[in-house]
Amino acid sequence: xxxxxxxxxxxxxxxxxxxxxxxxxxxxxxxxxxxxxxxxxxxxxxxxxxxxxxxxxxxxxxxxxxxxxxxxxxxxxxxxxxxxxxxxxxxxxxxxxxxxxxxxxxxxxxxxxxxxxxxxxxxxxxxxxxxxxxxxxx
Amino acid sequence: xxxxxxxxxxxxxxxxxxxxxxxxxxxxxxxxxxxxxxxxxxxxxxxxxxxxxxxxxxxxxxxxxxxxxxxxxxxxxxxxxxxxxxxxxxxxxxxxxxxxxxxxxxxxxxxxxxxxxxxxxxxxxxxxxxxxxxxxxxxxxxxxxxxxxxxxxxxxxxxxxxxx
Numbered sequence: 353x354x355x356x357x358x359x360x361x362x363x364x365x366x367x368x369x370x371x372x373x374x375x376x377x378x379x380x381x382x383x384x385x386x387x388x389x390x391x392x393x394x395x396x397x398x399x400x401x402x403x404x405x406x407x408x409x410x411x412x413x414x415x416x417x418x419x420x421x422x423x424x425x426x427x428x429x430x431x432x433x434x435x436x437x438x439x440x441x442x443x444x445x446x447x448x449x450x451x452x453x454x455x456x457x458x459x460x461x462x463x464x465x466x467x468x469x470x471x472x473x474x475x476x477x478x479x480x481x482x483x484x485x486x487x488x489x490x
Numbered sequence: 491x492x493x494x495x496x497x498x499x500x501x502x503x504x505x506x507x508x509x510x511x512x513x514x515x516x517x518x519x520x521x522x523x524x525x526x527x528x529x530x531x532x533x534x535x536x537x538x539x540x541x542x543x544x545x546x547x548x549x550x551x552x553x554x555x556x557x558x559x560x561x562x563x564x565x566x567x568x569x570x571x572x573x574x575x576x577x578x579x580x581x582x583x584x585x586x587x588x589x590x591x592x593x594x595x596x597x598x599x600x601x602x603x604x605x606x607x608x609x610x611x612x613x614x615x616x617x618x619x620x621x622x623x624x625x626x627x628x629x630x631x632x633x634x635x636x637x638x639x640x641x642x643x644x645x646x647x648x649x650x651x652x653x654x
Contacts, residue, residue, distance in 0.1 A: 365496045372500065402542075424560025424608055430550075445513055452521040457550035461541065461562070472545030472564075476524055485519035485572060 380442030383482055388434040389418065392456040397473055400460070407466040414458075425464040432457045439482040450485045516575040522599065523552060525568035531602045534612055541610040552601065553620065555628040561608050563627055567601025567620045603627060 396413045410417075410429065417429035433456040440449035454476040461470040483489050530547060541562060545551075551564035603623040605614040616623055 362493070365493065369496055369499065421554050421556060423554075423556050423562050426560075426562075428554045428562060430554070445515060447514060447516045449516060449518045450521075451519070454521075454523055457552070459545070459550045459554055461545075470542045470545050472548070472550040474524075474549035479524075485517055489521055 380447070382441065383437070383439045385438075386434075386436040388436075389432060391433045391477065392431060392458055392473075392475065394473070394475065397458055397471065400468055400471060402468050402470055405468040407462055407468070410460055410468060417460075423461075426469075427462050427466075429460045429462070430457065431460075433477055435477040435480040437480050437482050439484065448485050450483050450487070450489075452480045452483065452489065454480045512579055514577040516577065517573070518575055519572040520569055522569040523567065525570065526566035526602050528602075528617070531566075531604070531615060531617075534604070534615065536612055536615070539612040541606045541612075544604055544612070552599070553624070555624055556631075557605050557607075557627060558629050559608055560629070561606045561610075561613070563603055563605045563624075565601060565603045565620050565623065567599040569599045 392414075399413055400410060407429075414431055418432050419430040421428045421430070434453060435455070436451065436453035438449065438451045440447060442448075456475045456477045457473070459472045460468055463469050479490065481489060526548065534544065541564075544564060548564075548566055552567050553565040555563040555565065557563045599620045600618065601620050603614075603616045603618075603620065604612060605616075605627055607613050614627070616627070
């Protein structure tokens with residue numbers, strides 16, 4: 353009778369321990385996503401023609417730039433969209449976090465007459481991914 | 491597992507739980523943008539590669555600055571950092587706490603800067619920390635200064651400068 357009682361007590365304690373650790377280990381998972389500005393549309397960028405399009409055409413197609421840099425008498429305009437994904441989990445006092453932030457960027461270079469001369473575009477925002485800190489990410 | 495072991499584990503877990511507001515260890519990995527490829531950058535030629543060529547091959551730079559002579563400086567950079575971060579909070583008063591954080595993660599973006607002359611030809615290529623490169627190569631425009639009235643002249647308020 354005493355042996356059965358002891359076995360029952362240990363089983364209860366074992367289940368309690370498992371439940372406690374499960375509660376601790378599974379309680380701290382989190383993911384979040386942040387976006388800044390609107391995604392760039394490749395078709396709209398491709399509609400701009402260096403040597404022909406003007407600053408007015410660019411504003412009409414893409415709206416107001418995020419940044420304008422003066423380059424002597426010329427200028428460069430930046431349009432961007434940034435995506436950031438954060439994922440991780442907390443184990444009591446230890447937190448593992450992975451942050452992946454990439455952007456769509458377009459820089460447009462104008463001459464002294466505000467005619468578009470060069471365009472550089474990078475569209476990487478959709479490559480942003482959730483991952484754990486030890487996972488391989490491109 | 492003995493009862494004593496179980497109680498010990500529960501006690502350790504509870505103690506760790508009580509510390510959660512005071513000490514936090516964080517393992518962080520940061521991925522920011524795609525890192526530029528050194529092989530591509532090394533294929534450019536000083537004096538002949540044009541701004542348009544670089545944009546065609548490398549896409550949009552991370553940043554653009556004005557160079558000292560009015561040319562464009564294109565900066566391409568990305569960050570891959572990984573490391574431990576320790577965050578300690580200690581109560582120092584009834585209504586506040588001191589926070590001490592130590593990190594071995596250097597969250598600084600490394601990459602390449604390509605400086606072009608006013609005509610758009612490549613003049614300088616440098617690798618390194620983009621913030622340091624910007625401090626070295628970006629044009630410093632004079633800050634707008636409000637003229638200080640000379641002694642004896644009337645300040646905007648009507649009194650001579652230096653008058654009580």
